[in-house]
Amino acid sequence: MPSLRSRLVTLVGWLALVGVIATVWLGLFVTPDAVGFPDGLVRLLYVHPPMAWVAFVAYGMAFLSSLLYLWPRTRDMRFDRLAGASAEVGVVFTGLTLVTGSLWGRPTWGVWWTWDPLLTTTALLFVLYLGYLALRRVPGDPEAVAGRSAIAALIAFVDVPVVYFSVSWWRSLHQAPTVDFTGRHLYVHGSMAWTMLLGFVSFTLAYAWMTARRYRLASLAVQQEDEGLAHAIAERRAEGRVLV
Amino acid sequence: MLRDAALVAGKDLRIELRSRVALNQVVPFAAAVVLLFGLALGPDRSVLAPAAAGLFWIAVLLSALLATQRSFAVESADGARDGLRLSGLDPAGIFLGKVGAVVAELLVLEVLLAFGVAVLYGAHLAGALVLLGSCLAASIGLGAVGIVYGAVASGLRVRETLLPLLILPVAAPVLLGATKAWDEALRGTPSHALGWLSLLAVFAVVYVAIGVVAFGPLLEDA
Numbered sequence: 397m398p399s400l401r402s403r404l405v406t407l408v409g410w411l412a413l414v415g416v417i418a419t420v421w422l423g424l425f426v427t428p429d430a431v432g433f434p435d436g437l438v439r440l441l442y443v444h445p446p447m448a449w450v451a452f453v454a455y456g457m458a459f460l461s462s463l464l465y466l467w468p469r470t471r472d473m474r475f476d477r478l479a480g481a482s483a484e485v486g487v488v489f490t491g492l493t494l495v496t497g498s499l500w501g502r503p504t505w506g507v508w509w510t511w512d513p514l515l516t517t518t519a520l521l522f523v524l525y526l527g528y529l530a531l532r533r534v535p536g537d538p539e540a541v542a543g544r545s546a547i548a549a550l551i552a553f554v555d556v557p558v559v560y561f562s563v564s565w566w567r568s569l570h571q572a573p574t575v576d577f578t579g580r581h582l583y584v585h586g587s588m589a590w591t592m593l594l595g596f597v598s599f600t601l602a603y604a605w606m607t608a609r610r611y612r613l614a615s616l617a618v619q620q621e622d623e624g625l626a627h628a629i630a631e632r633r634a635e636g637r638v639l640v
Numbered sequence: 641m642l643r644d645a646a647l648v649a650g651k652d653l654r655i656e657l658r659s660r661v662a663l664n665q666v667v668p669f670a671a672a673v674v675l676l677f678g679l680a681l682g683p684d685r686s687v688l689a690p691a692a693a694g695l696f697w698i699a700v701l702l703s704a705l706l707a708t709q710r711s712f713a714v715e716s717a718d719g720a721r722d723g724l725r726l727s728g729l730d731p732a733g734i735f736l737g738k739v740g741a742v743v744a745e746l747l748v749l750e751v752l753l754a755f756g757v758a759v760l761y762g763a764h765l766a767g768a769l770v771l772l773g774s775c776l777a778a779s780i781g782l783g784a785v786g787i788v789y790g791a792v793a794s795g796l797r798v799r800e801t802l803l804p805l806l807i808l809p810v811a812a813p814v815l816l817g818a819t820k821a822w823d824e825a826l827r828g829t830p831s832h833a834l835g836w837l838s839l840l841a842v843f844a845v846v847y848v849a850i851g852v853v854a855f856g857p858l859l860e861d862a
Contacts, residue, residue, distance in 0.1 A: 524809040534798055536796070543858070547854045550854070551789070551810060552810070554846060555810045558839075562813040562839055
């Protein structure tokens with residue numbers, strides 16, 4: 397009989413799947429095309445902002461759990477695993493955000509990439525958290541790994557506003573932006589707004605499901621390691637008994 | 641705390657003076673980087689001079705990576721890190737001392753590089769106060785980030801490859817701020833650089849504060 401928690405996670409997973417499928421169906425076939433945008437491009441609106449949102453939620457969660465880990469009263473390896481799981485999902489969604497943003501940029505602005513503050517910050521974030529994940533993957537004493545990872549997560553998160561601020565300042569002092577973000581007004585209405593909202597909800601559910609699964613995987617890996625050790629010790633003992 | 645910092649900084653700088661690793665390896669490395677930028681962009685001074693500030697700071701950033709790696713390499717031999725941990729010195733003091741030593745090394749390097757950039761790229765060094773101020777603030781910021789991450793990665797076998805990946809994205813605001821400050825100074829409008837100088841100062845303060853708080857636990861864990 398699966399536990400209540402694992403049934404809840406499964407339920408969230410199914411809801412996320414249904415939600416994403418509904419978003420795709422509504423986004424591709426039901427909602428109207430926006431006037432003044434390249435053919436069908438506006439449909440990226442239903443996936444791109446939710447992806448970016450999920451990425452930021454994931455990093456926020458990683459930051460919070462790292463903080464809770466570092467705080468002596470709430471120090472618990474579970475927070476470390478949660479931080480790692482959340483950051484990993486965050487990196488996936490940051491990558492997706494960059495790709496979908498690029499797909500948006502090419503037909504609308506004629507370029508795959510522009511040094512817009514938001515884009516530049518997102519790209520730096522991507523590299524920043526790749527470094528964090530690389531650090532996590534370095535083997536060692538679990539407590540030491542957790543401690544240094546938590547501090548790295550803290551530094552990375554503090555860096556985000558500084559990077560955003562400095563890059564936007566850099567762009568505003570330089571020449572006028574090469575792309576016009578405000579020229580074309582997109583009026584989100586009716587079914588478009590509902591689809592977008594559904595996109596946000598179902599991607600957030602997908603984030604929750606992925607993080608929970610990743611967290612469970614990390615817990616199982618720890619458990620396996622412990623049991624493997626106990627098993628090996630028992631085996632050696634058994635060998636000794638045969639000799640005696 | 642400050643006395644401990646002075647002790648550690650003095651120790652690190654004495655090691656550098658005697659071993660000459662910084663002088664014989666890091667400075668020539670930076671010189672090679674500056675020369676190679678010249679080759680990559682071509683001999684045209686009208687291209688090189690406007691890019692001088694950015695190229696200078698990239699060279700400094702890469703050298704700072706070496707300097708921080710070096711700062712922890714001297715602690716890795718003969719159980720020196722355990723000695724440091726058992727010395728009873730305040731961890732915050734150790735952190736500040738190591739940052740101080742790296743900052744001192746970087747400042748010397750920056751002065752040498754500035755002359756190199758002036759000669760090779762034909763950059764006209766002006767606004768000395770802004771140039772020096774941004775060097776100081778940027779070096780403190782780089783040193784603080786470098787030493788915190790150096791402690792995070794110290795003792796790891798993959799340290800050499802991991803450390804640049806950790807430091808470079810975080811140091812992006814320093815590169816940006818220092819480059820813009822230098823740009824304004826070299827263009828003869830040093831008063832425009834004040835905003836960038838304060839950005840560098842804020843960055844330095846934030847990361848020195850994080851280091852002071854985090855260094856103790858990091859030293860214990862390593």
